Amino acid sequence: MYLEFGTVLAFTILGIILLMVALWLQKLLAPSNPSKLKQSTYECGEEPEGSAWVQFNIRFYIIALVFLIFDVEVVFLFPWAVVFRELGWLAMVEMGIFLVILLVGLAYVWRKGDLDWVKLNMKNARGRYRRFAEDPNSNKNF
Amino acid sequence: MTNLTSLNYLQPELILTATILLMIVVDLFYSAKKSRRIGLWALAGLVLAFIYITVSGFNIPTALFLGSISSDPFGIFFKVLILLATIMTILVSFSERDLSNQRVGEYYILLVIVTLGLFFMVSATDLIMVYLSIEVVSIMSFVLAGYLRGNRRSSEASLKYVIYGAFSSGIMLFGLSILFGLTGSTNFFDIRTGLMELQNGADLALMLSTVLIFAGLGYKISAVPFHYWTPDVYEGAPTSITAFLSVAPKAAGMALIIRFFNSILGGEGVFTELEWGTFSAIPWTQLLAVLAAVTMTVGNLIALRQTSVKRMLAYSSIAHAGYMMMALPVLSQQGVYGIMIYAVFYLLMNLGAFYVVMIIANATGQEDYDQFRGLGHKAPLLAILMTLFMFSLTGIPPTAGFIGKFYLFAAVIKAGPSFYWLAIIGALNSVISLYYYMYVVKTMFFTQEKTSITQIEFKGISILVIVLAIPTLIFGIYWTPIADIVHKSLAIFIR
Numbered sequence: 001m002y003l004e005f006g007t008v009l010a011f012t013i014l015g016i017i018l019l020m021v022a023l024w025l026q027k028l029l030a031p032s033n034p035s036k037l038k039q040s041t042y043e044c045g046e047e048p049e050g051s052a053w054v055q056f057n058i059r060f061y062i063i064a065l066v067f068l069i070f071d072v073e074v075v076f077l078f079p080w081a082v083v084f085r086e087l088g089w090l091a092m093v094e095m096g097i098f099l100v101i102l103l104v105g106l107a108y109v110w111r112k113g114d115l116d117w118v119k120l121n122m123k124n125a126r127g128r129y130r131r132f133a134e135d136p137n138s139n140k141n142f
Numbered sequence: 143m144t145n146l147t148s149l150n151y152l153q154p155e156l157i158l159t160a161t162i163l164l165m166i167v168v169d170l171f172y173s174a175k176k177s178r179r180i181g182l183w184a185l186a187g188l189v190l191a192f193i194y195i196t197v198s199g200f201n202i203p204t205a206l207f208l209g210s211i212s213s214d215p216f217g218i219f220f221k222v223l224i225l226l227a228t229i230m231t232i233l234v235s236f237s238e239r240d241l242s243n244q245r246v247g248e249y250y251i252l253l254v255i256v257t258l259g260l261f262f263m264v265s266a267t268d269l270i271m272v273y274l275s276i277e278v279v280s281i282m283s284f285v286l287a288g289y290l291r292g293n294r295r296s297s298e299a300s301l302k303y304v305i306y307g308a309f310s311s312g313i314m315l316f317g318l319s320i321l322f323g324l325t326g327s328t329n330f331f332d333i334r335t336g337l338m339e340l341q342n343g344a345d346l347a348l349m350l351s352t353v354l355i356f357a358g359l360g361y362k363i364s365a366v367p368f369h370y371w372t373p374d375v376y377e378g379a380p381t382s383i384t385a386f387l388s389v390a391p392k393a394a395g396m397a398l399i400i401r402f403f404n405s406i407l408g409g410e411g412v413f414t415e416l417e418w419g420t421f422s423a424i425p426w427t428q429l430l431a432v433l434a435a436v437t438m439t440v441g442n443l444i445a446l447r448q449t450s451v452k453r454m455l456a457y458s459s460i461a462h463a464g465y466m467m468m469a470l471p472v473l474s475q476q477g478v479y480g481i482m483i484y485a486v487f488y489l490l491m492n493l494g495a496f497y498v499v500m501i502i503a504n505a506t507g508q509e510d511y512d513q514f515r516g517l518g519h520k521a522p523l524l525a526i527l528m529t530l531f532m533f534s535l536t537g538i539p540p541t542a543g544f545i546g547k548f549y550l551f552a553a554v555i556k557a558g559p560s561f562y563w564l565a566i567i568g569a570l571n572s573v574i575s576l577y578y579y580m581y582v583v584k585t586m587f588f589t590q591e592k593t594s595i596t597q598i599e600f601k602g603i604s605i606l607v608i609v610l611a612i613p614t615l616i617f618g619i620y621w622t623p624i625a626d627i628v629h630k631s632l633a634i635f636i637r
Binding site: 090100101104107108111 | 146167
């Protein structure tokens with residue numbers, strides 16, 4: 001019953017052998033004289049500097065999430081617009097509900113102050129960043 | 143049924159959705175202090191949905207949204223159960239000490255979203271809906287488990303939950319894709335037809351897919367090879383969330399497992415005759431039986447050596463998942479009946495036990511056995527209630543837990559000699575669990591006073607504990623009303 005899987009097994013073994021032969025051949029034939037320049041990350045570009053593991057502002061993530069929401073919205077809007085004529089008012093109402101739900105998300109982000117990029121030292125910081133304006137050391141109600 | 147007419151059957155879900163949107167908007171206008179009131183909005187929406195469901199009652203099983211979800215008494219039963227658990231959780235969150243020093247608006251919003259996800263989980267009849275609803279529930283639970291900002295344990299709980307959750311849902315997705323590849327459909331009943339047409343030609347692939355899918359489903363009910371997240375998450379999360387996670391997603395997970403195996407691998411005429419029957423040659427019932435046995439044994443054995451009562455309850459909840467799973471492989475209506483009755487009683491006694499722990503934690507800041515020492519002398523009523531819950535969790539008459547276990551064991555034994563071993567392991571496990579449940583009782587009544595509790599304020603959460611204790615006792619003596627309701631809700635959508 002499982003005889004069909006024999007073909008898969010043969011293919012797997014053959015694939016592994018082929019790969020090993022190819023690697024072994026190129027090791028045999030190719031000249032090898034590495035230098036520091038050749039082994040750098042960008043051989044003909046920027047000098048690599050420091051590690052890729054750096055901390056960066058968490059606000060980038062929030063912006064990315066907000067972008068994603070509205071990006072997906074557009075994805076849904078396009079097919080809707082194409083067939084809108086045939087579906088009529090019902091589709092209009094349905095899309096209205098969908099957009100209102102997304103708008104609630106936008107209102108949330110706005111109110112929490114995630115749409116302002118420069119805010120930490122401003123007197124009129126809003127939402128979750130408000131505490132920085134009042135007391136920079138506070139860690140509550142974030 | 144088409145999309146628009148399906149909406150007629152979806153009113154509870156629509157009520158919850160409207161509540162969620164309203165709560166988000168209203169919370170934007172509340173200050174951090176006022177944000178607590180969002181809980182009242184959540185309560186209003188949940189109670190409205192509860193009233194709507196109970197008034198409209200059971201309907202004839204129907205497929206909604208072109209067969210992606212179904213509406214049937216079986217699902218409605220679990221929806222009511224989930225609503226009760228969420229309402230309790232919100233009530234108890236008002237007096238949770240850990241939550242008192244931060245903004246809690248989003249906490250209640252997330253809780254209602256979990257409820258909505260669980261609603262879809264118990265009624266899903268399509269692989270995509272299964273995956274979506276599990277993800278909605280999981281992602282919201284991740285956030286809720288880590289809701290205590292600046293608390294290292296809470297953050298650890300959340301992170302562990304995310305990693306295990308992502309991993310197991312990935313494995314489950316792989317299993318679902320195999321099932322789709324075998325049959326070319328995502329609908330449960332089309333899959334069953336497709337599998338019948340295969341005529342056991344792909345048993346190996348089907349078995350693999352079943353095992354992989356069970357990794358995801360077992361993660362939700364914390365069955366044993368997938369249980370590692372449970373104790374850490376239960377310990378770190380706010381206690382109200384721990385209690386919620388140990389009851390509502392577990393009940394919904396059991397419902398989903400029953401529906402999944404019943405619709406896909408079960409035979410014809412399910413829930414109308416006593417036997418499910420199974421057309422497939424793969425030994426999935428034996429797999430479930432072994433997992434049930436292992437789950438309860440591991441849960442009980444590790445629970446023996448815990449020093450924190452909250453962790454002990456976490457392991458005991460694993461064991462209880464094992465008891466419930468025990469009645470599944472017998473493939474009888476009686477088994478499902480037992481699981482449903484047990485889910486009701488487990489909700490009462492487990493929430494009660496967790497809330498007593500929460501009272502202690504609110505008063506002392508810890509939930510070790512040490513805090514329970516001498517509780518019987520300082521706060522006799524609370525200690526007696528805790529004793530009742532411990533009796534019930536062990537399954538000692540005359541408590542509801544005994545009735546629940548009785549139905550489970552009856553279903554297993556009635557299935558014939560091939561399942562006797564499972565019943566024996568279950569009985570042995572009940573004996574093991576007796577030790578650690580009674581250890582709590584012994585600590586409360588027969589050790590020197592050490593607890594720093596001076597007095598228990600008789601308000602809020604204490605009243606809730608009494609509200610849970612009364613049915614735990616009454617249903618142990620007179621359980622006919624529950625049995626009747628469960629009997630009426632034994633109708634699952636089948637095509």
